[in-house]
Amino acid sequence: MRQSAYVSRLTSFGQPLDPARLRSHGTGVAYTTTGGIMSPIPVENALMSTRPIEKTLAAPERLDLESRTAFRRAAGEVLDLLAEGAGRLVIDLSGTRSVDSAGLGALMLIQRKAAERRQTVCLRGANEELRFLLVLTKLDDLFELETGVS
Structure with a gap:
């Protein structure tokens, strides 16, 4: 996967998050799985553009x-x-x-x-x-x- 596909500001346990793995359950919080662990991420951060302007x-x-x-x-x-x-x-x-x-x-x-x-x-x-x-x-x-x- 290309580097630009990663959300650079968001990390889970120090690792970049792959936006394709982000999930929202209608709670205003997105989740990602990292080795079986669910980590909450505010949706407003998860929806940020991954490319600079x-x-x-x-x-x-x-x-x-x-x-x-x-x-x-x-x-x-x-x-x-x-x-x-x-x-x-x-x-x-x-x-x-x-x-x-x-x-x-x-x-x-x-x-x-x-x-x-x-x-x-x-x-x-x-x-x-x-x-x-x-x-x-x-x-x-x-x-x-x-x-x-x-």
Whole structure:
């Protein structure tokens, strides 16, 4: 079972709980079996989403032909962890000094995958050169743009 299938905040005897094993008996309390032991869990916690809404990924110092494949793969893995239909990937570009055409292509493909999953991509801390390239290539409308870092 994939890691995202586990409710990370809920534990029973220090072990993550598998949401498929949670049971509610109409009492406002869910139960899970752990080695034959029934452990009560408040239903409001049991019904929490197991996927986060926002994740931040730091871009490499040079987003170019050499780094694009690894960066796209990492971004794809982060998008898979986000809630479909509501997730937001923030790409922190504050440490990125240069982006070439391959890097722009990688950003575009990341955005395309996010759009297929009804997620958004935010570019945070992009330098003036990258912002200019995004406008020049008409890619600026595909992304949310934020200044600075947080």
